[in-house]
Every structure is written in structure tokens, then in C-alpha cells.
């Protein structure tokens with residue numbers, strides 16, 4: 069089985085989408101080949117293959133980038149706009165939240181904004197407080213947007229293709245520190261449907277529900293604990309909004325216990341929404357309250373020990389799983 | 398000075414007659430309680446979109462702002478659908494989901510109306526980029542106010558449009574106030590048009606209450622845009638007669654300022670000029686006005702006779718396919 073990085077699979081997805089559909093456009097800072105094909109190379113080769121009119125490097129103007137993408141989308145194009153880092157989406161949030169998300173609704177369905185925002189983020193590489201945040205909960209909290217956060221290169225390919233196909237605005241979140249990690253190569257042309265979770269491990273005792281790089285680590289943990297007789301079910305949501313309610317509820321009804329985990333701060337996070345859903349719809353199945361694990365409620369620090377301490381750890385997940393597994397009905 | 402045909406002059410007058418009377422009806426309807434909505438009256442600023450729109454085609458697009466009901470109407474947005482929208486009816490342009498600040502009617506090129514100051518411009522760039530990619534010579538007009546020239550998006554948009562040679566008209570209606578702040582109290586530069594120089598594009602300040610001046614500036618900018626020569630910034634000097642928002646007490650204005658401006662109302666001025674210069678007879682203009690009045694009355698009847706949208710509409714049009722919640 070051939071192995072590829074996220075950089076390669078996302079590049080492949082953009083390439084294939086541009087080849088399949090002339091309406092697909094790419095824009096953002098440094099995305100053209102003359103500027104290096106993206107700061108980590110995700111858009112490498114695209115301007116060479118499809119020309120500088122469809123693959124446009126932009127000035128450092130996040131509002132203008134998003135506005136150009138929205139206007140082109142209103143006319144039926146399928147722009148993929150890169151906002152280099154997720155923290156920089158705050159600079160474009162008027163365009164994303166007040167316009168991309170709402171124009172379909174506010175126009176009574178006359179217009180639509182089929183665009184994709186590609187953005188990278190993630191702590192662990194000493195980028196400090198303004199270059200590391202996971203803000204997916206902000207966008208998931210905004211009606212009109214969809215949010216995806218892939219955990220494998222193959223999912224990244226399939227989700228990118230699905231986002232580009234989708235008639236609504238999608239926020240595609242890439243985990244910067246994991247971009248050069250390898251995984252199974254995607255099947256070209258494949259799609260990962262939005263809103264569909266993947267069951268990474270099947271198990272009986274405790275469900276762990278999350279997404280992104282940490283859920284892959286949780287799957288490794290499941291393999292280790294299985295040897296000790298603790299049976300974990302691991303659910304990778306893949307799409308944060310709309311998330312796969314059925315998969316979550318089916319799993320919890322089976323195991324009777326759940327831990328939700330993500331790298332964003334725990335407070336007011338996506339995990340809180342999932343936890344609430346479980347309590348509301350599967351309360352009778354629960355042996356114990358749902359446990360939420362996320363980053364500490366603080367800006368991401370620079371100093372290595374502090375940065376590590378701010379992140380959710382696998383030890384916390386393991387402790388929660390062991391506790392819940394020990395609770396009998 | 399380019400010659401303007403009588404037909405074009407009358408088409409501008411017809412739009413102005415519609416816009417002026419429509420504003421009067423909107424204000425009267427709010428006063429009587431028939432319409433319940435925030436309203437940012439455009440009365441006094443009609444020359445700008447009436448003249449520009451008379452030069453535009455259906456496939457040209459606009460992005461406008463909360464004060465831009467006149468921009469939408471001048472571009473061709475149907476009056477009856479507009480009134481139904483203002484009334485929150487299911488037959489409104491936006492099924493009652495947008496309201497006065499979000500009028501949208503793509504068939505006539507009214508693509509976006511935004512309530513966020515400065516946000517018409519970045520999206521106008523995208524519409525213009527799309528036209529360019531399609532190989533069409535359609536142009537996009539971004540309407541905004543003087544206050545919006547102090548928002549970052551204005552500067553980002555001018556730079557990008559100039560860099561990419563986008564077919565955009567940036568039309569700033571400088572009505573001398575943003576909310577209650579005088580232009581000079583909020584803007585360091587003495588003319589918005591001068592900002593164009595910073596972005597290597599032509600910038601012109603014109604009397605936005607003068608049809609001939611407005612026509613000359615708009616025609617040149619549209620020609621430039623259609624020819625692929627890029628954007629133009631037009632600063633159209635004007636005044637809003639009814640303050641920032643309906644109910645405004647005008648306390649922040651200079652003594653007698655408003656009365657003086659209203660005495661120079663561009664509507665009767667243009668009307669008299671048309672007759673004096675022999676472009677139209679009094680009867681002809683009166684007939685146009687009566688037609689527009691009837692259109693508006695019919696629109697109001699249409700709106701009032703229409704049903705409100707059912708509550709189930711809250712969850713439609715959020716996404717193409719309603720999300721299971």
C-alpha cells in the first residue's frame with residue numbers, strides 16, 4: 069500500500085478537482101508556483117498545470133481574499149480560498165460569518181456560496197498564542213457553515229473533494245504539525261461524505277469520540293488497552309459540523325460510556341455539544357456522565373513544557389477510559 | 398461633455414421618480430405602522446444610482462448597503478417583490494428572510510445588500526473576477542458610504558481590484574456624515590477620491606446630485622471597466638435628507654444645514670432642467686410620475702395581500718439541504 073503525506077493528498081485533491089471542473093479556483097497568499105506553491109507546498113504545481121488565472125496568489129488581504137472567493141462563488145465558481153492559518157481567519161471573519169454563511173438564507177435561497185476555506189493550525193510546534201488555535205467551534209456555531217477536520221491523508225483527500233462539490237461554504241481545517249505525517253494513499257476521485265464519521269476501532273466498554281490528529285493517537289491507545297481487556301470504541305467524526313449524530317448515539321448506546329476529545333480548548337467546545345447530545349438522547353444508556361477532554365482554557369503558550377501542558381494528553385484520555393470502564397451499571 | 402439622448406435622460410428621470418416616491422411611501426408606511434423595520438432613507442441621493450443604472454446592463458451586477466434600496470430599485474429589482482420583502486412576506490425577494498438591509502435579486506444583478514459597513518467592496522471584486530474569468534465584459538458596482546472608506550476592507554479591495562484589473566466601479570456616496578459623525582471629523586483625507594491614487598487607479602470626485610456630472614463620470618468608468626482597463630473610484634458628493642436612520646433627530650447637524658440642502662433637492666432641479674432645456678414637456682414628466690406612483694401603489698397592495706412565510710421556513714435555505722438536527 070503506498071503512503072502519502074497530507075500535503076500530497078490535499079494537493080492531489082485540489083489538482084483532481086481543478087482538472088474535473090473548470091469552475092474550481094484556488095486563491096490565497098503565496099499559492100502560485102512563482103511564490104513557492106503555498107507555504108508548505110500544498111498548492112505546488114497547480115498554477116503551472118491550470119494557469120495563474122485559476123490559481124491566484126493574493127496580497128496579504130484576508131478580507132479581500134474571502135470577498136473575492138464569495139463573489140466568484142455567487143456567480144457559480146467553486147473557489148478554494150486559503151487563509152494561511154486559522155488564527156488569521158479572525159481577520160476575515162466578517163466575510164466568513166456575516167456573508168459566506170448567511171447569503172443563501174438572507175437571499176431566500178436565491179444565491180449560494182459554494183466555497184471552501186482551507187486553513188492550517190495546531191499547537192505543538194512552538195508557534196505560540198496567535199498561530200496555533202483550533203477555532204472550529206466558532207464556525208460550527210455559525211449556521212450556514214460546514215466544518216471538517218480530517219485525521220488521515222486519505223480522508224483529507226475525500227473530504228476536500230466533498231467540500232468542493234458541496235453547494236455550501238465549508239471550512240477545511242488542516243493540522244499543521246501533522247501535515248508531513250504519512251498515511252494510506254487516497255483512491256483518486258473518491259469522496260468522504262460530509263457528516264459521516266468513521267469507526268476507527270470497534271469496542272464494547274467505552275466510546276471515545278473526537279476528530280483530528282488526537283483521535284488517531286486514541287486509536288493506538290485502544291490497541292494497547294485491548295491487551296489489558298479494556299475494549300474501546302473509537303469514533304473519528306471527520307466532519308465537525310454537521311457531525312454524525314447517529315454514529316455517536318449508536319456507539320454510546322452500545323458501550324454505555326463516552327469520552328469526547330479534541331485539541332481545541334475544552335470550554336464551550338465541540339465536545340460540549342456532543343456531550344449534551346449524548347445526555348439528552350442516550351441518557352438511559354449511560355453508566356456515568358460523559359467526560360470532556362480538551363486543551364487548557366488558556367492561550368497556547370510558547371515555552372515547550374507549557375505548550376505540552378496546555379494540550380490534551382493521551383494520559384488524560386487513558387485515565388478517563390479506565391475510570392469509565394470500571395463503572396458498572 | 399458627451400451628448401445624452403433624450404431617451405436616456407428620461408430613463409434616468411423615470412428611475413428618479415420611482416426612487417423619490419418610493420422613499421416617501423416607505424417613510425409614510427413606517428409612520429403609520431404599516432411597515433415595522435429599520436429604515437435608512439436614501440432621499441436626496443437618487444441621482445447616483447439612477448444615472449449609473451441607466452448605463453448598466455442586466456448582466457452587470459451590484460453590491461450595495463443598508464441605505465441602498467434605491468440602488469436595488471434603480472438596477473431593476475421589482476417594486477412589488479421589494480415591498481413584499483419589506484413587509485416580511487413570503488412573496489418578498491428573499492421570502493421575507495432578508496429584509497430591508499439584505500435585498501437580493503440576482504435576475505436584475507442585485508447580488509448582495511449588506512448591513513456591514515465596508516463589506517460591499519470585497520464581494521464586488523469577486524463578482525467582477527467571475528465576469529473576467531468567464532470572458533464577459535460585464536461590470537460590477539460596489540456602492541458604499543463615505544464612512545466606509547475608513548474600513549480596512551475598502552483599502553484591501555481597492556488594492557486587489559487595481560492589481561487584478563477588475564471591472565469594478567467603486568461608488569462612494571459621500572453624504573457628509575457617517576451616522577452622526579461629520580466627514581471631516583472621521584476622515585483624515587479631505588476627499589475619498591484621493592485614496593485612489595494610493596492604489597494606482599483613477600479617482601474622481603463629482604457632484605452626485607448633478608445628472609450630467611454623474612453621467613460623465615460613470616460612463617467613463619464603465620467604458621474603462623468593460624475595456625479591461627480596471628476599476629475606478631467615484632466619490633459622488635450628496636446629502637441624505639432624513640438623517641442616518643428613520644427617527645433621527647438631526648441634533649448633530651449644523652444649524653440650517655439640512656434645510657439648505659433640501660432647498661437644493663436634485664429631484665425638482667433635474668425635473669425643471671429637463672423642461673427648461675426642452676428635453677421633455679411638463680405633461681410627459683407628470684405622466685411618468687403618475688405611472689411610478691401607480692407602480693408603487695400596486696406593489697404595496699401586492700405586499701399587503703401576500704401571506705407571511707410559514708414558521709417552517711426558519712430552517713430552510715440555511716443550507717441547500719436542510720440539516721437534520
Ligand SMILES: Cc1ncc(C[n+]2csc(CCOP(=O)(O)OP(=O)(O)O)c2C)c(N)n1
Nearest residue numbers: 464512513514542543544545572574575576
Ligand atoms: C462594521 C460596521 N460598523 C458599524 C456599523 C454601524 N453603522 C451602520 S451605518 C454606519 C455609518 C456608515 O456611514 P457611511 O459609510 O458614510 O454610509 P451612510 O450611512 O452615510 O450612507 C455605521 C457606523 C455597521 N453597520 N458595520
Ligand SMILES: [Mg+2]
Nearest residue numbers: 542543574575
Ligand atoms: Mg455617509
